[in-house]
Amino acid sequence: MSSPEQSGATERTAVVLLSGGLDSATTLAVAASEGYQCHTLAVDYGQRHRSELEAAARVSQSLGAVSHRVVRADLRAIGGSALTDESIAVPETASNGIPVTYVPARNTFLLSLALGHAEVLGALDLFIGVNAVDYSGYPDCRPQFIAAFAELCRVATRAGVEGAEFAIHTPLIHLSKGDIIRTGDRLGVDYAMTVSCYQADAEGRACGRCDSCRLRREGFDQAGLPDPTRYQS
């Protein structure tokens, strides 16, 4: 491949998945603090909270990423989640087991795009802000999923066939929401830029009632930091 971007790739080039939410912003800050040249990738998969995508672009720029791309992919064609199927309501009470906001095979899909982007760039490091503590209901946020994806990279790619080792970095995987926020705060993340709400309005203001809003608010409480979130009311 002869992409002009590839010629600038180094061992410290990384692809960072960025949703515009709190976790992925913190992940980008961690990657940058470790010296990676970060190329951020946001995926518009038909989720309801499009204001997150605008947040992703702002966060990417504010944390010094080298490039930011958006891949559009309409997962509404397969549905199956409150985030991609308008006939399924976003819950406003805590749920047991895997919640309806789970998007089938979402992280497999997101990492496949990150892997494709990494191949084009000549990068071997992928960062994803999964968390196995607060979101333990999602099967594809667990360490065993990440390990299996890393193994897949080894056999799925040109670089892997040639012996290169990919690394899937999950710096948040064992952190509580409070610890994530403390980490990002220390690294200069402006959380006022981020949108976590599953049903944010067009201006990115949060509902304050969904699971994601609740976890985020509790996180600021745990961290002992003021919550900069803009709420709808």
Next chain:
Amino acid sequence: MSSPEQSGATERTAVVLLSGGLDSATTLAVAASEGYQCHTLAVDYGQRHRSELEAAARVSQSLGAVSHRVVRADLRAIGGSALTDESIAVPETASNGIPVTYVPARNTFLLSLALGHAEVLGALDLFIGVNAVDYSGYPDCRPQFIAAFAELCRVATRAGVEGAEFAIHTPLIHLSKGDIIRTGDRLGVDYAMTVSCYQADAEGRACGRCDSCRLRREGFDQAGLPDPTRYQS
């Protein structure tokens, strides 16, 4: 999940990736011949040959699939292949190594969508028409890639966590192009419906010169069957 389609899922429900080309049409015919209720999935990833997508819909219907979906995903945002980046020419001579028509992480991406669709349907069987003989230059067409993806399914999904075993079926993986065509011909595939060309025109007529056209024509020769392909000249 409460999709109405899920209630009709059986142990013999399968998701079949369908490109509109010769290989995936044959794969669908094999799945149907084995008794699977087939849900076909085509992915419009910004490839140049959009007439393939129309071919996929025709093939799905003609071979009795239960449903057909199209997921749109714009891989042009990451580029890196002659199929998704207009600045890279489709080659018309045979190449050594991995060809420029290789789309980075394509089969990881396609299988992630098939897996998501399977989760929504409650299906455990995925079919993909990869082939390790004629396309040995693509890393994600090899048996070790398929095995790694099957392992990933086990840890990536709700059903896997609950102990279900996914199977990734690759009925063509070790067949020559001639054997693929003989198999499909025996199962009633109408190859005149399919489009393999990397640069087919709007009516689905093939260029006759690209790698894919060459392999297809040689396949009909090997099979001893007339080539029903419509060529541009």
